[in-house]
Amino acid sequence: MTWYQFDMVDLHLFVHVQPNSKLTEWAGTHGDRIKVKVNAPPHNNAANQACYKFFTKFFQVPK
Template identity: 45%
Template sequence: MLRINERPDGISFKVYVQPKSSKNTITGLHGDALKIRLTAPPVDNAANRLCIKYLAKCLEVPKSALEILSGHTGRNKLLLLKFSTETPDKAAISRIKKKIESLIK
């Protein structure tokens, strides 16, 4: 089950990245992380940049709203989806969580 944690500055969740795949896709879960296959190689931060770009597109948020908190050099990453306002309402938080969960096939 994907764990989505509320934080004062946004929502964090784990991602497992599989680089050098044939296409960019979200394939479900890898343990408690969202599993993403990316075409970019794990060289010169290319896979991390594509991870942010691809997830931003899937979640319909700006790339600047996503940040890798940990796991920059590994496959297991902790991502932060930053809130656009300082105090988002519960409905906005719920919509974001549902959108993340809807990515799981």
């Protein structure tokens, strides 16, 4: 299995998120997932929101 799946309509990314990083950035792979470091704590959904913001900016899609 790869870290993504494209079915001609949707792109599914399989992501390993590492919270509490100094920067929000791509960090290679983690097994069969793409790894993203985020500068946010893992509490109160903050890391998920930081990851969402990172992807919307990177892929230039509306929030």
